[in-house]
Amino acid sequence: MTEQKPLKVVVATRLYVPEVGAAAFRLKALVDGLVEQGAEVTVLTTKLPAGSPVFKPSYKLKRWPVLRDAGGYVRGYVQYLSFDIPAFFRLLGTPADVVVSEPPPTTGVVVALSSLIRRRPYVYYAADIWSEALSAMDVSPIVKKVLGAVEGFVLRRAAQVIAVSEPVAEQVAKFGVPASRIAVAGNGVDTNIFTPIGERAAAAAPYFIYTGTMSEWQGADIFIKALVLVRKQFPDVDIRFFGQGTDEDHLKDTANELVPGGVHFGGVVAPAEAAQWIRGAAGALVSIKPGQGYDFAKPTKIYAAAGCGVPVVFAGQGAGAEIVEEGGLGIAAGYDPQGVAAAMIELLSSTSSALDQQRRVDWVMENASLAAAGRKAAAVVIGTDV
Numbered sequence: 001m002t003e004q005k006p007l008k009v010v011v012a013t014r015l016y017v018p019e020v021g022a023a024a025f026r027l028k029a030l031v032d033g034l035v036e037q038g039a040e041v042t043v044l045t046t047k048l049p050a051g052s053p054v055f056k057p058s059y060k061l062k063r064w065p066v067l068r069d070a071g072g073y074v075r076g077y078v079q080y081l082s083f084d085i086p087a088f089f090r091l092l093g094t095p096a097d098v099v100v101s102e103p104p105p106t107t108g109v110v111v112a113l114s115s116l117i118r119r120r121p122y123v124y125y126a127a128d129i130w131s132e133a134l135s136a137m138d139v140s141p142i143v144k145k146v147l148g149a150v151e152g153f154v155l156r157r158a159a160q161v162i163a164v165s166e167p168v169a170e171q172v173a174k175f176g177v178p179a180s181r182i183a184v185a186g187n188g189v190d191t192n193i194f195t196p197i198g199e200r201a202a203a204a205a206p207y208f209i210y211t212g213t214m215s216e217w218q219g220a221d222i223f224i225k226a227l228v229l230v231r232k233q234f235p236d237v238d239i240r241f242f243g244q245g246t247d248e249d250h251l252k253d254t255a256n257e258l259v260p261g262g263v264h265f266g267g268v269v270a271p272a273e274a275a276q277w278i279r280g281a282a283g284a285l286v287s288i289k290p291g292q293g294y295d296f297a298k299p300t301k302i303y304a305a306a307g308c309g310v311p312v313v314f315a316g317q318g319a320g321a322e323i324v325e326e327g328g329l330g331i332a333a334g335y336d337p338q339g340v341a342a343a344m345i346e347l348l349s350s351t352s353s354a355l356d357q358q359r360r361v362d363w364v365m366e367n368a369s370l371a372a373a374g375r376k377a378a379a380v381v382i383g384t385d386v
Contacts, residue, residue, distance in 0.1 A: 006040040007382055010096040012111055014066065014074045014083040014104075016045040018055040020268050022212065022300050023102055023127060025190065026164070029374025030100070030125065030381070035059055037378050044090050046074055046083055064090065071244055077106070084110045096120060097386045098159070105130055105147060108154030121159035123381050127187070128164075129171045132293040133217050151175070159384050162377050167296030167319045185377035188368035189300055193271045194307030196361060200280035201273075207238040207264075208313070208344060209281040211274050212301050214245030219289030221247075221254045222315045222340055228258050229341035234348050239285065242266045242274055278308045283330065283347040288316035290335050298323055303368035305329075309357030313343045327363045328356075 011031060015024045027043075034041050041059040046066040055061075067082035069075050074083060084106045091099065091114035099122040101111035108124055115122040131148035152175040155161055161177055163169035164187040172182050214220055220241075227239055241251065241263065248265070255263035269277075278284060284305030288297055295318025302323055305312050312330030314321050321332035333343035 006038050007386070008095055008097045009034055009039045009041050009100060009381060010091065010094050010098075011041065011043045011100045011102075012087055012091060012107060013043070013045050013102040014080065014107065015102075016043055016061070018053045019048065020270060025271070025370060026127065026187065026374070027100075027102060027125070029370045030377045031057075031059065031374075032371070033374040033376075033378030034381060036375065037382055039378070039382060042094060042096070044087060044094065062090070073244060075244075075246070080104050080106050083107070087111075088114050091115075092117060098123060098381060098384050100125060100381060101154070101158075103127060103130055105151040105154050108158075109150060112154055112157045116157075121384050121386060122157075123160045123162060123384055124154060124158040125162045125377065126155070126164070126168055126172055128168065128294075128297060132171060132296075133215075160380050162380050164373070165296070165298050165319065167298070171296060183376075183380045185380065186368070186373040187298065187300060187303075188370040188373050189303045189307055189364070190271060190371070191307055191365055191369050194275050194278070194304045194364070196279065196307075196309035196357060198272075198279060199276050201277040203238075203240075203280060205236045205238050206234070206282050206348065207240050207280075208283050208285050209277050209305075210239065210241045210243070210285040210301070211278065211304060212243045212299070214241065214243055214247045214251055216247050217289055217292045217294045218245075218247070218287050218299075219292075219315070219335070220285070220287050221251055222287055222289075222335060222337060223285045223313075223344075224251065224254050224258055224263055225337040226340035226344060227262055229337060230344045230348070231259065231262065233345055237262075237282070237344075237348060239263045240266060240277060240281075242269050242277065244268050274304070275308055278305055278310050281305075281310055283344065284310050284312050286312055286314050286320065286324075287335070288318065288320050290317050295319065300368075302329060303364050306360040307364040307368070309352070309361050311347055311352055311356075311360070313340060313347065315340045327360075327367070329360055329363065 047063040088110045286301040314324040331343040333339045
């Protein structure tokens with residue numbers, strides 16, 4: 001009997017661990033699932049910034065120099081293309097049975113074209129829909145139309161599209177992708193890190209925490225505006241931001257104008273450090289600006305906070321608000337400073353019981369385990385016709 005050869009899978013991504021980011025963690029969970037299920041994996045990604053921790057996995061990990069912005073991130077279309085163009089030739093020279101692509105859509109095009117030349121299928125891992133995200137930005141309609149066309153091309157040509165949630169799957173279907181080629185794997189956080197058990201960050205004053213990406217469509221300045229009202233009752237409370245994004249400078253300017261000294265920006269930190277700050281917070285802040293075409297998003301910030309047992313204040317509407325309300329994970333406050341301030345004051349005025357904390361943790365274990373999502377995604381890749 002001939003022994004079956006392992007499936008050769010190549011994952012193309014501009015961001016991979018040990019860099020910090022939801023995409024990096026999600027793809028590592030996918031790769032872990034692939035390796036666990038017997039695949040032979042090669043990850044094509046970017047060279048790490050200086051000073052990054054060492055990461056040496058059991059599978060092949062090939063890095064290539066890339067342009068980074070002033071903050072050291074691969075962010076912006078020039079930076080994306082500095083990864084995508086070499087990636088095209090790297091993919092042509094790398095044997096694979098199936099290729100996995102992560103956004104942005106420019107990377108998807110590179111994977112689609114190289115896969116066409118090499119006559120092999122690819123899977124697109126849709127964490128979000130980029131053309132929808134542009135609705136929140138001051139971008140030319142022509143740019144939006146072009147990006148929508150590019151994204152549609154990538155999605156329709158994929159052998160399978162893995163969506164992180166049902167709402168994302170619905171957005172994918174709008175591009176004409178048949179339901180038979182869309183699989184929902186879910187999303188989540190590392191439940192070994194985001195747990196109530198562990199150290200808590202020491203702070204001189206009570207604080208709320210915002211972790212992760214800061215972009216226009218999230219509209220996190222709503223929390224800074226609310227803080228002005230909250231401080232009328234709790235004058236020493238602060239907000240601590242950890243992460244990065246295109247809206248960071250705007251948030252800093254807003255903070256300096258409205259509550260000087262009351263908002264702190266800690267940059268990108270490792271998940272374990274983020275968990276320490278979350279555990280010590282009065283609440284975690286999560287927002288999606290309504291009416292920007294992004295109400296379907298389910299930010300992993302919600303899962304990280306709930307995994308640590310900490311209540312969430314969600315500013316916005318749609319899928320994120322539903323998760324917070326239905327899961328009993330905190331307060332869905334709408335998107336206005338008064339409503340958000342009232343939610344923050346409510347959390348400051350009360351103490352979560354141990355039972356409430358455990359309910360949040362249990363919900364995450366049952367519904368938002370990143371390892372479980374990675375295994376589901378891996379099963380989709382392995383089941384792709386080659």
